[in-house]
Amino acid sequence: MPLADFRPAKRAVEFPGGEFEVRALNLLDISMLIDNHRYAVDQIAAQVRMSREMMFPDDDIIREAIIEVIRESPVLVANIISLCCDERDQQEMALQLPATVQLAALLTIADLTFKDAAAIKKLAADVMRLIHGILPPGTVTLAQAAE
Numbered sequence: 001m002p003l004a005d006f007r008p009a010k011r012a013v014e015f016p017g018g019e020f021e022v023r024a025l026n027l028l029d030i031s032m033l034i035d036n037h038r039y040a041v042d043q044i045a046a047q048v049r050m051s052r053e054m055m056f057p058d059d060d061i062i063r064e065a066i067i068e069v070i071r072e073s074p075v076l077v078a079n080i081i082s083l084c085c086d087e088r089d090q091q092e093m094a095l096q097l098p099a100t101v102q103l104a105a106l107l108t109i110a111d112l113t114f115k116d117a118a119a120i121k122k123l124a125a126d127v128m129r130l131i132h133g134i135l136p137p138g139t140v141t142l143a144q145a146a147e
Contacts, residue, residue, distance in 0.1 A: 011108050015101040022084040022105055024112035029083045030127060036079065040072035045128060066106050081105045084112075 010021040034041050069076055078094035081102065094102070
């Protein structure tokens with residue numbers, strides 16, 4: 001199949017009175033989220049790192065990461081949802097969704113993005129390398145400073 005024929009998998013998320021479709025996060029999305037929500041992403045990465053050190057199962061790590069995303073930044077949640085709906089201009093609408101719908105959307109996006117445990121581990125390592133690669137040498141991240 002040629003690349004031009006590729007269409008990302010999407011799933012419906014229901015809300016009172018309708019539904020919208022979300023897709024998995026891609027590297028451009030992740031890069032934009034890191035750029036726009038650096039502190040929150042740094043805090044989430046620290047939480048995931050701590051969960052790994054405590055040897056939580058991968059499903060628990062995903063749940064912990066989602067809880068951390070919600071706790072750190074409702075705007076980040078809305079940004080993730082609007083990006084994965086391919087409606088970047090609808091972040092304000094995503095902020096107004098009921099919390100249960102936002103959570104359902106995040107869980108669906110996580111499932112589409114991290115279909116298997118190996119992908120989660122690889123992505124986390126890649127994101128950490130990306131974060132450290134874009135920081136000037138010797139820079140201490142906020143999460144490292146807090147430790």
